[in-house]
Amino acid sequence: MNLPKIARNTVAAAAFALSGIVGAANAQMMDTPATHAVIMDHETGAILFSKAGQEPMVPASMTKMMTAYTVFEMVRRGELSMSDKFTVSENAWRKGGFPSGTSTMGLAPGDTPTVEELLHGIIIMSGNDACIVLAENISGSEEAFARRMTDLAHELGLNSANFLNATGLEAVGHVISAEDLAKLAKLTIDNYPEYYAWYSLPSYSWRDFTQANRNPLLEVSGADGVKTGHLEVSGYGLTASAVRDGVRRTVVINGLPSMAARASEGERLMRIAFSSFDLKTLTPETVDLPDVPVWLGETQNVPVKLAGDMRVAGYKASMEKAKAEIVLPGPVEAPIKKGDELGRLVVTIEGQQPVEAPIIADANVSKLGFFGRAIEGLSQMLGGGESQP
Secondary structure, eight states: OOOOSSSSSSSSEEEEEEETTTOOOOOOOOOSSSSEEEEEEEOOOEEEEEEETTBBBBGGGGHHHHHHHHHHHHTTTSSSSOOOOOOOOOOHHHHGGGGGTTTTOOTTTTOOHHHHHHHHHHHHHOOOOHHHHHHHHHHHHHHHHHHHHHHHHHTTTTTTTSSSSSOOOOOOOOOOOOHHHHHHHHHHHHHHHHHHGGOOOSEEEEEEEEEOOOOOOSTTEEEOOOOOEETTTTTTEEEEEEEETTTTEEEEEEEEHHHHHHHHHHHHHHHHHHEEEEEEETTTOOOOOOOOOBSSSSSSSEEEEEESSSEEEGGGGGGOOOOOEEEEESOOOOOOOOOEEEEEEEEEEETTTTTTEEEEEEBBBBBBOHHHHHHHHHHHHHHTTTOOO
16 A cells, blocks of 8 residues: 555644743753762753763662651551561661760660651651661561662662662662652652651651751752762762742762862752753644655545643753654554544754653544545555655
């Protein structure tokens, strides 16, 4: 059968500019002294900026976001209760308590904190002892709990993750990417808002030991989480999230030389996240799409529109040159009913992953009768039978 000049598989039926809908100026570049950095738009999950963002890195104490998330999941499933009490082992005390010289909740052997208290110790105090106590009491050993963390991370689509402990203390091969940490922050905020609120608490006390929240961005407007990290091998890192005017952005940085550099660069990138990036809503009413060609229909084209709202996020300086195209799975053949999904609108912005949304027919198109199909076939033959494989 001869087909019109349209590819059988993926088809760019129309390409057009979105200027006036998502406008700004020419593309610009930005950089950061961090070895790894990501800016993510929360609502869409779009990665707005990435420097080695997909590269597995040493997360240090940012690991504890996954430790906490694993426990949140177990509580939701009924495997644990926030009021359950766990006993502190000598191992947890030596490896993560005061004798370790690392971040600690201040637990002592034989203490029996609740799961909720341990989570506060992890989230606010960054207590390595609290992580080990949870791991040992849940899985029998920290190593077994780390395998559980890794398995859950992969179930969540955080495929770069490989956890060897619950604390983030140095272990060769213990890694996750900056992009996956940003996604983990989004999962925590979306799935466990009641527990995410703990990340913004300014301090926490276990008995007479008090530790201030280490997140330097909690002083920044709209910031409400999430976690810092530091090891000699990783440098200083931070996962931070903030909301301004109803828009949430998340920043991940790692590999900075000092706490001061982490604080200043985190604040700078968070400011850029809101000032230099934009989020636009494309609606069926505001986007005028070109008609799509129809094969064997009583009309040669059918009007189309977006099936619903489409959110597009990107660097403001790149959005003027955003490109859009209608992509079809193959020739659109009559009959067509109004509302039928015909293909996708794909929007591409420089430096971003393409964003797509379904398009639907905005009118009915009946199939040609027998004589009409015969004439169409003859027309194709007389026209040389032009078709593409």
